[in-house]
Amino acid sequence: MIWDQSVVRVRAGPPPDRAGNTIKDWTTATRTTITRLSVQPVLQTERQETDRTSVVTGWRVLSEPGTAPDVRADDRIEYDGLLCEVQGEVGRWPHPVLGGTHHVEWQMRRSTG
Secondary structure, eight states: OTTOEEEEEEEEEOOBOTTSOBOOEEEEEEEEEEEEEEEEEEEEEEEEOSSOEEEEEEEEEEEOTTOOOOOOTTOEEEETTEEEEEEEEEEEEEOTTTOSEEEEEEEEEEEEO
């Protein structure tokens, strides 16, 4: 089944600082499970240097047609035990006949090293 995967959206708490600016507070982040997804690998790179090895892995995430999960570019995503960053803006595809959102897509990436 293609829409049988899930991720956990991690959204930072937005407490304002003393100047009234909104700052990201990951210590008070909320976690929300998002289901009915297809998570597809799209990027795997490894670069070896003399003192370290860097690894970058990326995925494309699509929601099941008829769903519109709440994901933003500044969220983090937990997937398969890994913490990933949302890359770029989240795409909300319009329904061609009914209007509204047909499905949502985003890219996520994890870098180490």
